[in-house]
Amino acid sequence: MGSYVPATDADRAAMLAAVGVESLDELYAAIPASVRLARPLNLPEGASELEVSRRMQALAARNTVFPTLLRGAGAYRHFVPGIVPAICGKETFLTAYTPYQAEMSQGVLQAIFEFQTMVCELTDLDAANASVYDGATAAGEAAAMCRDRGRTRTLVSAGVNPQTLDVVRTYCAAVDAPLQIVPTRQGVTDLAGLADMAGQQDACLLVQQPNFYGLLEDIPALAQAAHAAGAKLIVSCNPIAMALLRTPGDCGADIAVGDGQPLGLPLAFGGPSVGFMAATAAMMRKLPGRIVGQTVDAEGRRAFVLTLQAREQHIRREKAGSNICSNQALCAMQAAVYLAAMGPAGLQEAARQSMQNAHALADLLCQVPGVRMAFPGPYFHEFVTTCPVPTGEALSALEARGILGGLPLEGELAGHLLWCATELNTPDEMRCAAEALREVCA
Amino acid sequence: MNIPATLRYTKSHEWVEALPEGIISVGLTDYAQHELGDIVFVNLPQIGDPVAAGERFADVESVKAVSDVYSPISGVVQAINEALLTDPAAINADPYGAWLIRVSGVALPADLLDAAAYQAEIGED
């Protein structure tokens, strides 16, 4: 059987004697017999490293890795420079705990401080935290930052990723805070509808840029509308798109959140990823979770520490603004290494090529009879099309060619597909996808 | 420990000063700031908020602790000391100058401690 316990029989005997008990079992004398497990666990027998490796490889082999991905909807396959996993696999980064002991954790603290700065740069806001679980929970936490006694309602654009909406709904429902959906018009948040419903009970408006359908929202106008009602604006943004898009800070947003997975993290069946959060200076102290700050030691040397801890659960307990304890430190570092490896020009190029490929793909697909764009507005690297045959048939035809096609949408957009392209997609792949679609639609 | 004779006190270490026109100023005592250590942030109520005698109206943060501040009186917050939001250290440096809130619409309650009684109170701690 496998084990990571180093004790030999002689060790065990000596240690039991030192403790003053006869057996390992005696160590559990405090546990009443009535709650002791009277049988062995119903687990397989332990196994050697080689056996476990084989078993796990067999599991992995039961998944299909699509050579071509034309689907995003919240998880994106981008190019990852080789140095990114190499750095994040370093044993010390991997096996360190949260850097509460600052003197021996300057490396982790500095890496997080640099991540926070990069998030501020991408979003053009003043302060960022050390990260939260993912983009959806970041949105839920952001909405909680905005609520106060007088303003409790959260407005959420129907253009927000439905999973993000679900998570925000859970966060709000947990404390009986109301949530109202703002409808879309031609795929983007309906400004007129927003103006009608926004009022003095509203804490914030949550929108997504680019939105779930890939469309670009008019963030400056949305900021104006939210602020006119006295509400805060939260922008959930794709960090790669931020290389090209007008920033949340520049548009007047109070908080920017998003999922950092596109920044050098693998798809990984949806996790782990990393949620980033940035806010204006005025809202900095409402940010949840860990924040690294710069200070000095007694000799005046630059030092980094976890700061503003009196906001957090381990001190404020039930009065804390959030229960969040861990961040996704290693994933945050992965995003930071990615950004450092790509540089500003590389990031902009990845964004530009993703956008160009998406537009090229849209052109190819729309040459197939019966396929048209669902919405007229400008888009980044995702877009929605109609599908003249049942979406399942179209997707099966693509799957036969090793292509994961667009995501079939539900509800009012049933029968539509949400496509995505990134810099990884080649012209050949995209032609092949259009060809497969043409065949199945013929 | 500095305990000015002109002020009134609570057992939870707030000081109270009656200003003209029925305005009452509330802050933390020298003893309180000493016990709390270096204060790094103050969460104050908003102007217009009601406060109730014996209930918390603010909290003060040190690096590893947060402590509630209780109102000695019931009334409405008429002013907050906004300077403390950027300079919380003023509470450590000058606790009787660093008022937290001013409350209007109340008379000074009778059950507050005078300086001698407060001195006796903290002497017992």
Next chain:
Amino acid sequence: MSTAQIPLIFERGQAGRSQSRLPVSGAPGAEIPPALARRCAPRLPQLSEVEVARHYSALERRAFGVNNGFYPLGSCTMKYNPRLNEDVAALPGFTQVHPLQPAHTVQGCLAALRQAETMLCDITGMDAMTFQPAAGAHGEWTGLLLIKAYHRARGNSARTKMLVPDSAHGTNPASAAMAGYTVVNIPSNAQGGVDLDALRAAAGPDTAGLMLTNPNTLGLFDPNIQEITDIVHSAGGLCYYDGANLNAIMGVARPGDMGFDVVHLNLHKTFSTPHGGGGPGSGPTGLKNFLRPYLPGPIPVEGPDGLAWQPAGAESIGRVKGFYGNFLVVVKALAYLYTLGREGVPQAAAHAVLNANYLMRRIAHLFPPAYDAPCMHEFVCTLAQLKKEHGVSAMDVAKAMIDAGMHPPTMYFPLIVHEALMFEPTETETRETLDEVADALAHIHAQALADPNALRAAPRTTPIGRPDDVAAARAPRVRYPRPESEARP
């Protein structure tokens, strides 16, 4: 160790320096509409690859992981993180799978979730488990929402109070508040367990539930556990088990058999997945059958054509995270469970308890335990006397341990013990290491008596001394400043 400042990544490199990453694109140029376009490029580092590599190598040298030395952080279970688990979680069959692929193309992922669920349910005595929660606190909150949904489904809106012992982790009351509950603190008795009279007095028609860590944060198994859960159940409340300390009893006793209805686990503690400097973790929430209707969805189930996703039920608490949680962390824990298996799981637990008791016995004469009883997987010392007589605090001892080449234990927790140091050695430490640690602590204790000022100046071997936390919090600098000339328009 060098104490020279490591430049920030923004202080390295040169404008215009970069590494070629992408081919030149031949696709036609779509452009962002000018009104929505970014006005100036983000100020990201401009570095060669070797600069990036050396920067992070320098940072790595100023960090400390389980692989670097002894790491007895109480309640954190810093056991060895097997490398095999990293290797299997890096298989492309797991990492390159899109979360929204059709179910028939992700049978391996669904099977991994189901197998982990089956094994962890057997270990905890639960009937189902959701892997959506990404961390312990997230799992707590999810569990409390299940309790809330249960009461609500029974038309009971009067149960607004959550009972939390005063020895609990701060996440417990914070999670309760985030789930809309009012927290009622339950004091500890003289033996460090739950005060039964206080519990009886607090439990009533407004009780939604109790959150309990057992073994508790003092490292003690509460012998009244069944009476505790009975009191809460009799009052109509449910019992929530915080799995932070499961490492002591896995395979030996099960929360489900103690009367708990909901649990959360920390795969990054008990099941050996690495902490990564603060995450990613995984905090699955387990539950008894009667709470199934409230599970977040989608739920992996056996279907006619293999494993499939079942949507959340009408009474679901809703999603708590995007997709299915920190999947790769679950993969690592699964590999660990396969390695240990039926015998290895309780063996690990028993050796965690043995190591803790051994270290406690070796240092008890110098650093007395807060409660003088055999401990489970961790124990709490109180340095109140050392502080009083010699002016040396738990913090000073902790910092001196850094100079001795190890990570300090958890400090100043639980809150009910003065000058607390909480040691959790874990089962993967050797007897030699524990002996060395005990010797080092004895040396520190001797120094505390002989030259307390030296301890108050610790650590001395690190790149920085004790940082100015007050300055950091009074005037927070949480990002590298942008030069004035490049301020936002």
